[in-house]
Amino acid sequence: MEISVVLADGTERKVPSGCTVSQLAGMIGSKLAKDAIAAKVNGDQVDLRTELHQGDKVEIITPASEEGREILRHSTAHVLAQAVLDLWPGAHFAIGPAIADGFYYDFELPNSSHFTDEDLVKIEARMREIVSEGQSFTRAEYSIQEGLELFSEQPFKQEIIKKVADGEVQDESLDADESDQGVQGSSVSVYRNSSGFTDLCRGPHVPSTDKLGSFKLMRVAGAYWRGNEKGPQLQRIYGTAWESDKALREHLIRLEEAEKRDHRKIGLELDLFHFPPEIGGGLPVFHPKGALIRQIMEDYSKKEHRRADYQAVWTPHIAKSTLFETSGHLGWYKAGMYPPMEMEGATYYPKPMNCPMHILIYKSRGRSYKELPLRLFELGTVYRFERSGVLHGLARVRGLTQDDSHIFCAPNQLSAELARLLKFVISILRAFGLSDFEAELATRPEKAVGSEEEWNQATLALEQALITSGISYTIAEGEGAFYAPKIDVHLKDAIGRRWQVSTLQVDLQLPQLFDLEFVDSDNTRKRPWMVHRALFGSVERFFAILLEHYAGALPVWLSPIQVSILPVRDDHSQYAESVASELKKLDARVEVIPADEPLGGRIRRAKMDKVPYVIVVGDSDVANRTVGINARGSNAPERDVALGDFVLRLAPELEGTPIGELND
């Protein structure tokens, strides 16, 4: 008896009935048979041992593919669990999914002991033994009851099984980690190795551990069970796994490259900022070059906001508790606020957000519909009491400056305003050379103020704006701020990392809490809607993103020093100065480095400072009014370029900042 199956390329193939995926792979080619680790049959991932049926669409999965690597990583996570359970009898294991570039597994060790870095070495050695033993992975199905018995010593596995069995959650509402764990409706699937190690798992897995091996355990970390801070804290081991040693090596090199881009490291090397412990964690000081870059960013932001009809305002850093009581911050955001200060019988708090202050400006007098949308803008510095463990260079600090604005508009203006705003966001981010965006629409969280209907209204307006703008977005259920749904704009930097930058929030609460109103054209009083928005997110975080995106080599217009001029000998310094003053006419930031050190050393230093143009001038340049140009990123100097030509070349780069695209 023969059946026919359809291969990935669409061709049909006759195979004997009862044929497995693995056998099919063998018929297609011996290399494929060797490489195959799993397959996709009619869209579902399955093991190689799976029997084929008439009409099945079959796609063989090999390691060097996204799906293949995911399976490798998942299987390697199982080997990790097996190794840990071997080495720590009585250990409990929880979940162990594949993640980007690798995998992890969560454990609870006996006597609440912890893994150390040395343990990783031992575990990895044990894992390599398991791999070399070539243990097979075999799938089996059990009833819920059998599953509970099988894992009677494993409370976390039991919890996973029970949670679904009790109907407490629907399968589709499980988060990705848990839905990988092999519980579906009334049965559980488990994978058993030939050694006897058994894990709850949906699969598929590689047929045998000897398909694995290009992996490395990276680190241990604490992780809460089910992400619940109040629940038990487990010991998580992270690892990375690849289809080949070469791919593994390349990944490790990529990590090293990423490390070199770390803004904290670059900040130190380029002398931009630091975090004095004397001041306190998460509170940076900006050195002259860093402050200059900041200033350029801020100046650009201010200019563009003016062009987009925002009005600059300025507000203080602290306010009485009553303000934050009215705004609700003391009710909802107290944990994020710095502790209060008592003064003359009043209690003052450093502001965690600028909105209440901007609202007071709105309220300072009656407002007419003619003024709306009213856009108040401030580079507002706020203080947030971030928990010590979350601080991360400039990307997560306790004192930050937001390019913050609050827009007050009539309800019927909202969607046009949001669409305009998204366009503005994109134009600003693009001006900084960032172009890979994705938005997230964050909806009502569990803990929220305001009625469901209001939330729906606001969320709808945001979604409408997203659709109009054409920017791709996903919905983040329940991720909104307590007072408002929001659009968060994420961007991808040069090496593919995601950062959250801009945020747009439609707030229906604060206008009510502060009883805001405007007089409409029909002479009735109406409540405005309010939009909170920050485009950089925070100046500090955006600064960090730029440094990492450009690996410190900022575009010319953002570079603190744009041109270094190096006279070859002392007697060229007069000419060097004249070149400098020529460039300064263009507002270029120029330095002349005197010839009291050999040229090679001075060039090296300027290059390491990532100066965009290193100019060398010597005898022939003095004679002919030329320069030697070393452009950043090029290792071939250009000699004898006419000074005038260099000026023409530099001028547009100094401008750098594209004019914003907003002109409605």
Place this chain on the structure above:
RNA sequence: GCCGGUGUGGCGCAGCUGGUAGCGCAGGCGAUUUGUAAUCGUCAGGUCGUCGGUUCGAGUCCGACCACCGGCUCCA
């Protein structure tokens, strides 16, 4: 905040099982005047994160705290 790790001159590091700190770069000074990624010499600089403890003696051992790194949770 929680789990693991780290903390030696401005920066990068060495300092073995406890016997009172070294190197390179950077910095000062002097010499060198140099055509494309490190000129030579010389000088100075550290109560080894802080506080407490063990010890005849602690950078080395113990404890607490602070800061940082990697995660978790949270978030601009």
